[in-house]
Amino acid sequence: MRKRHNYKNLKIWQLGLEIANDISDVIIAFPKHEMYDLSSQMSRCSVSMPSNIAEGSGRTDKSLNNFIDYSLSSSFELGTQLLVANHRKYIDNKTLKNLENKIEEWQRMTMGFQNGLNL
Numbered sequence: 001m002r003k004r005h006n007y008k009n010l011k012i013w014q015l016g017l018e019i020a021n022d023i024s025d026v027i028i029a030f031p032k033h034e035m036y037d038l039s040s041q042m043s044r045c046s047v048s049m050p051s052n053i054a055e056g057s058g059r060t061d062k063s064l065n066n067f068i069d070y071s072l073s074s075s076f077e078l079g080t081q082l083l084v085a086n087h088r089k090y091i092d093n094k095t096l097k098n099l100e101n102k103i104e105e106w107q108r109m110t111m112g113f114q115n116g117l118n119l
Helices: 011-027 038-057 061-087 093-115
Strands: none
Touching: 011 038, 011 061, 011 093, 038 061, 061 093
């Protein structure tokens, strides 16, 4: 019998959801012309982080490992988009640093979790 992970109990899912909600709160103030561009990309990336963990949690550890890779890729993409948003003056340096720190913590936790999977 294979082990399944209850994603709602995973700290990486919980922090990923928190980051997605933080991004949602930040992009609401972006200019309207960004709605289908940067705002949309940032929203999709941030939502993808916990979503891929949730989707992979019901599968084998090997399959979950792939979903975690997708999730990590989205987090790196989001980090780049935050730098673009900061350059365009949509977010200030403090907001950038706070979000970067949270994403980096999530990445460390997620890679640690990934290393503990039985592949």
